[in-house]
Amino acid sequence: MAPVEAQRAHTALEHFIQEYFTSERSRFPQGEWFDPIYFDLAEYVGRKGKRIRPLILMMVHRALGGTLPVDAPALLRCATALELLHTFVLIHDDVIDRSETRRGLPTYHRLAAQRAGSFEDESARIGENIAIVVGDVVYALAIRALSGAALPPEIKQRLLDHFLNATVDTGVGELEDILFGVRDVAQITTTDIERMYYHKTTRYTFETPCVMGAILAGAPEAKITALVRATTPLGLAFQIQNDLLECRFRDAADLAACADLLEGKKTMVIREAYNRLDDIDRSFLQLCLGSARRSSSTLAKLRDLILKSGAIEAMQRRSEELFAQAAAALESPEFTPEESRQLADAVGLIRHRVRAA
Amino acid sequence: MAPVEAQRAHTALEHFIQEYFTSERSRFPQGEWFDPIYFDLAEYVGRKGKRIRPLILMMVHRALGGTLPVDAPALLRCATALELLHTFVLIHDDVIDRSETRRGLPTYHRLAAQRAGSFEDESARIGENIAIVVGDVVYALAIRALSGAALPPEIKQRLLDHFLNATVDTGVGELEDILFGVRDVAQITTTDIERMYYHKTTRYTFETPCVMGAILAGAPEAKITALVRATTPLGLAFQIQNDLLECRFRDAADLAACADLLEGKKTMVIREAYNRLDDIDRSFLQLCLGSARRSSSTLAKLRDLILKSGAIEAMQRRSEELFAQAAAALESPEFTPEESRQLADAVGLIRHRVRAA
Numbered sequence: 001m002a003p004v005e006a007q008r009a010h011t012a013l014e015h016f017i018q019e020y021f022t023s024e025r026s027r028f029p030q031g032e033w034f035d036p037i038y039f040d041l042a043e044y045v046g047r048k049g050k051r052i053r054p055l056i057l058m059m060v061h062r063a064l065g066g067t068l069p070v071d072a073p074a075l076l077r078c079a080t081a082l083e084l085l086h087t088f089v090l091i092h093d094d095v096i097d098r099s100e101t102r103r104g105l106p107t108y109h110r111l112a113a114q115r116a117g118s119f120e121d122e123s124a125r126i127g128e129n130i131a132i133v134v135g136d137v138v139y140a141l142a143i144r145a146l147s148g149a150a151l152p153p154e155i156k157q158r159l160l161d162h163f164l165n166a167t168v169d170t171g172v173g174e175l176e177d178i179l180f181g182v183r184d185v186a187q188i189t190t191t192d193i194e195r196m197y198y199h200k201t202t203r204y205t206f207e208t209p210c211v212m213g214a215i216l217a218g219a220p221e222a223k224i225t226a227l228v229r230a231t232t233p234l235g236l237a238f239q240i241q242n243d244l245l246e247c248r249f250r251d252a253a254d255l256a257a258c259a260d261l262l263e264g265k266k267t268m269v270i271r272e273a274y275n276r277l278d279d280i281d282r283s284f285l286q287l288c289l290g291s292a293r294r295s296s297s298t299l300a301k302l303r304d305l306i307l308k309s310g311a312i313e314a315m316q317r318r319s320e321e322l323f324a325q326a327a328a329a330l331e332s333p334e335f336t337p338e339e340s341r342q343l344a345d346a347v348g349l350i351r352h353r354v355r356a357a
Numbered sequence: 358m359a360p361v362e363a364q365r366a367h368t369a370l371e372h373f374i375q376e377y378f379t380s381e382r383s384r385f386p387q388g389e390w391f392d393p394i395y396f397d398l399a400e401y402v403g404r405k406g407k408r409i410r411p412l413i414l415m416m417v418h419r420a421l422g423g424t425l426p427v428d429a430p431a432l433l434r435c436a437t438a439l440e441l442l443h444t445f446v447l448i449h450d451d452v453i454d455r456s457e458t459r460r461g462l463p464t465y466h467r468l469a470a471q472r473a474g475s476f477e478d479e480s481a482r483i484g485e486n487i488a489i490v491v492g493d494v495v496y497a498l499a500i501r502a503l504s505g506a507a508l509p510p511e512i513k514q515r516l517l518d519h520f521l522n523a524t525v526d527t528g529v530g531e532l533e534d535i536l537f538g539v540r541d542v543a544q545i546t547t548t549d550i551e552r553m554y555y556h557k558t559t560r561y562t563f564e565t566p567c568v569m570g571a572i573l574a575g576a577p578e579a580k581i582t583a584l585v586r587a588t589t590p591l592g593l594a595f596q597i598q599n600d601l602l603e604c605r606f607r608d609a610a611d612l613a614a615c616a617d618l619l620e621g622k623k624t625m626v627i628r629e630a631y632n633r634l635d636d637i638d639r640s641f642l643q644l645c646l647g648s649a650r651r652s653s654s655t656l657a658k659l660r661d662l663i664l665k666s667g668a669i670e671a672m673q674r675r676s677e678e679l680f681a682q683a684a685a686a687l688e689s690p691e692f693t694p695e696e697s698r699q700l701a702d703a704v705g706l707i708r709h710r711v712r713a714a
Binding site: 027028029033034037088092095096116122126129130132133134135136137139140141143144147148153154156157160161164165167168169171172174175176178179182183195 | 381384385386390391394445449452453473479483486487489490491492493494496497498500501504505510511513514517518521522524525526528529531532533535536539540552
């Protein structure tokens with residue numbers, strides 16, 4: 001997909017998501033109590049996100065010879081389903097992690113809590129409760145976007161199967177994240193974390209968009225399998241990049257914004273640091289991660305341990321290796337040279353988008 | 358459906374739900390951290406519930422001339438989808454209401470919290486977080502149960518549309534419940550509460566099972582419309598019966614188990630009591646509902662106000678009127694006399710089940 005077509009795809013998508021939401025407006029009760037719930041959600045969905053999932057679907061569809069124009073409603077419905085799936089995941093994830101901000105603005109449950117501000121001590125809880133239900137509704141709307149697409153039944157069935165299976169796995173990854181979060185870092189292996197990343201992120205962010213795009217393009221099963229082989233290293237590479245974004249540590253404010261560190265998450269970087277430190281520093285790392293509230297001095301100690309361990313450089317190398325693996329997988333003989341080229345361009349465009357964000 | 362066939366349907370359903378869960382076992386990670394999540398869920402789903410949603414679907418299918426046997430996988434998959442939808446709603450609902458027990462045993466998030474007991478002060482929160490994600494996964498499994506049914510595509514599409522639309526409305530009803538919960542009873546009208554009951558309960562408990570059963574039986578649109586006309590009063594009647602179950606007030610222990618009163622819910626009984634009381638007692642009622650923690654003396658005062666108002670008798674009459682309305686709607690000329698008789702029998706069987714529970 002040429003950059004100019006990718007831009008057109010993005011514009012068509014933003015337009016379609018807004019339209020879909022407007023058409024669903026009538027499902028929500030109206031009036032001063034309910035309007036804020038709908039408007040906050042529309043604002044939240046409309047925030048400038050990277051939209052990488054729908055774009056991957058559209059780029060893969062084109063790369064594998066799909067002929068639907070970027071403004072075809074059936075294509076846009078599938079793309080919107082992926083974006084709303086992501087919205088649903090973010091809303092629930094932020095409740096679970098008690099995150100305060102998302103895309104530079106308040107998380108959905110914080111928006112809802114602000115609206116409920118007049119109920120004081122209960123307002124935080126009401127915001128979370130509203131966010132749980134709104135997340136559920138967004139997930140139903142995501143599936144409806146897909147199931148309402150005018151596509152041949154057997155194609156739609158395959159898309160739906162992939163979509164639903166991916167969401168089950170995303171939940172499994174969330175559970176892994178929760179359970180690892182409360183365990184000591186020494187108990188979690190690198191393999192555990194890689195599997196968690198695969199379930200929680202790669203599946204619905206890379207694999208499912210690719211598979212759905214390929215199905216829409218009418219690609220044969222062997223080509224889909226070759227594509228999936230590339231998404232596993234690709235997803236992990238992006239997730240490591242994401243971990244590293246938190247480890248730039250330019251100043252103290254940066255440190256306070258390190259959500260993963262604040263929450264004591266067991267990221268690949270943390271686990272790698274643990275692998276590389278000596279016994280005394282390992283104990284420090286465990287202590288810092290184990291304390292219920294991580295103060296600014298705990299965060300600073302964590303930063304120092306990570307920097308000292310060399311985990312950042314190691315993870316940078318690992319991420320580049322994984323990108324190279326993915327690139328090699330996209331050279332599979334299953335693809336024509338033109339398909340390989342277009343798929344590689346798609347990876348380049350996504351890397352650019354992620355870096356720019 | 359004859360009682361003996363209803364019993365066979367119930368047995369086939371229990372068997373199928375267990376089988377479906379066992380077949381999904383491989384999706385969940387194994388090991389000492391994850392096994393409890395799966396086993397608690399299997400126990401939770403397997404608890405002796407009334408299973409009224411799947412049974413309504415199966416009884417309506419038979420009443421309207423459907424020929425699928427009660428152990429047909431396609432029929433059981435649709436029935437299981439409804440039961441798992443209910444499971445998902447209960448799991449999230451109990452997190453939102455912070456309920457402790459369900460079907461006489463701990464709620465799902467309490468089970469999960471007990472498993473996380475070693476993390477002390479964090480365990481309640483971890484239990485809730487796990488329950489949010491497990492609820493999401495159960496919802497995906499519900500839709501997968503339906504979408505995996507071997508049925509003609511246009512039938513499946515109609516079933517899926519109804520199912521997804523109903524779940525959006527259930528969410529809307531949950532939002533109404535949350536928002537009404539924190540408002541003064543004087544601000545909520547009887548119409549508001551009836552609409553909330555319709556969204557939150559009637560849609561997925563009565564209307565969708567009836568419509569899905571009718572679609573599976575190949576019933577024409579006019580018959581489905583006539584059926585939906587009966588489910589609106591029926592759903593409200595059952596919901597009022599459910600409210601009244603909490604108002605038996607036989608002893609002090611009963612009072613402490615009044616979840617709706619404890620949570621300050623705006624039920625039809627409460628609103629009716631408010632309508633019927635004089636200004637002084639209305640102020641007492643508002644005060645009791647408005648306090649953040651309802652002590653045993655507040656609960657006793659609420660009970661006295663409800664009893665004094667005559668709301669219980671009024672709601673009993675209203676519920677009987679609604680049952681009569683539903684019965685009249687089932688006599689619609691759209692149905693053959695045999696269909697009307699079988700549908701009335703189905704209502705009788707459900708009333709019996711609800712009373713026995």
